[in-house]
Amino acid sequence: xxxxxxxxxxxxxxxxxxxxxxxxxxxxxxxxxxxxxxxxxxxxxxxxxxxxxxxxxxxxxxxxxxxxxxxxxxxxxxxxxxxxxxxxxxxxxxxxxxxxxxxxxxxxxxxxxxxxxxxxxxxxxxxxxxxxxxxxxxxxxxxxxxxxxxxxxxxxxxxxxxxxxxxxxxxxxxxxxxxxxxxxxxxxxxxxxxxxxxxxxxxxxxxxxxxxxxxxxxxxxxxxxxxxxxxx
Numbered sequence: 001x002x003x004x005x006x007x008x009x010x011x012x013x014x015x016x017x018x019x020x021x022x023x024x025x026x027x028x029x030x031x032x033x034x035x036x037x038x039x040x041x042x043x044x045x046x047x048x049x050x051x052x053x054x055x056x057x058x059x060x061x062x063x064x065x066x067x068x069x070x071x072x073x074x075x076x077x078x079x080x081x082x083x084x085x086x087x088x089x090x091x092x093x094x095x096x097x098x099x100x101x102x103x104x105x106x107x108x109x110x111x112x113x114x115x116x117x118x119x120x121x122x123x124x125x126x127x128x129x130x131x132x133x134x135x136x137x138x139x140x141x142x143x144x145x146x147x148x149x150x151x152x153x154x155x156x157x158x159x160x161x162x163x164x165x166x167x168x169x170x171x172x173x174x175x176x177x178x179x180x181x182x183x184x185x186x187x188x189x190x191x192x193x194x195x196x197x198x199x200x201x202x203x204x205x206x207x208x209x210x211x212x213x214x215x216x217x218x219x220x221x222x223x224x225x226x227x228x229x230x231x232x
Contacts, residue, residue, distance in 0.1 A: 117152065120177050120205055124154070127171040133160035136198070145213065147221075154203040159189050165199050172203065179205045 086093060121140065128135055137157035144151045158165065165186065172179050182202045189196035 116177075117205075117207055120175075120179070121154070123175060123177070124156075124172065124179060124203060124205075127175070128156075128158050128168050131160065131164040131168045131171065133158040133164055133168055137200075145209070148214075149206050149208055150213070152205050152207070154205065155200075156203055157198060157200045159196055159198050161195060162197055165197060177205065179203055 125135065125138060135156065135158055137155055139155045141153040141155060144153075158168065160168070169181060169184075172181060180203070182204060184199060184201040186197050186199045189198040
């Protein structure tokens with residue numbers, strides 16, 4: 001047993017000596033003349049360096065792009081589910097769209113055009129006179145142009161009995177065109193013997209914009225947006 005152990009120690013020592021001898025006196029200018037083991041280690045080292053350089057120079061950017069695309073995945077899935085729900089309910093959504101368009105058309109019909117405003121002002125005046133009210137003030141104000149419509153305020157002051165003033169307000173609400181009353185103030189009139197009241201209010205009526213006015217609104221909005229962008 002002792003003889004076998006000694007033999008093994010001698011073989012291991014010889015192997016270590018043989019490996020060590022391959023790395024002695026290596027000429028870096030002639031790697032082709034190196035023994036096999038240094039060649040293998042040199043080749044493995046060069047391969048490792050090439051792989052690392054390739055990772056940092058080429059694959060690193062691709063890895064970042066891949067991670068960015070993976071981050072988009074939950075958003076795309078949510079968008080897909082939303083669009084899938086819309087596709088499933090497409091028929092119902094189209095019906096709702098038609099209903100909304102019909103409702104908008106009905107509302108637009110309640111808005112007079114520029115040419116019809118005089119007739120509407122006459123209707124408001126006749127509504128008051130028809131209830132026996134006396135107009136002390138009926139003064140249209142400055143037209144305020146909004147995005148899709150124009151608003152005309154009318155300052156009014158009428159004198160009459162309580163029930164007649166109430167009926168006049170009801171008649172205004174039932175006009176075929178949209179007219180609203182704002183800032184209503186009712187006080188006793190100077191003619192208290194006949195139980196007269198005085199009502200001051202602002203009647204607001206609305207009309208749709210014609211094609212030329214809509215174009216002016218768009219141009220004004222575009223200029224304002226461009227001016228705001230230039231300031232930034």
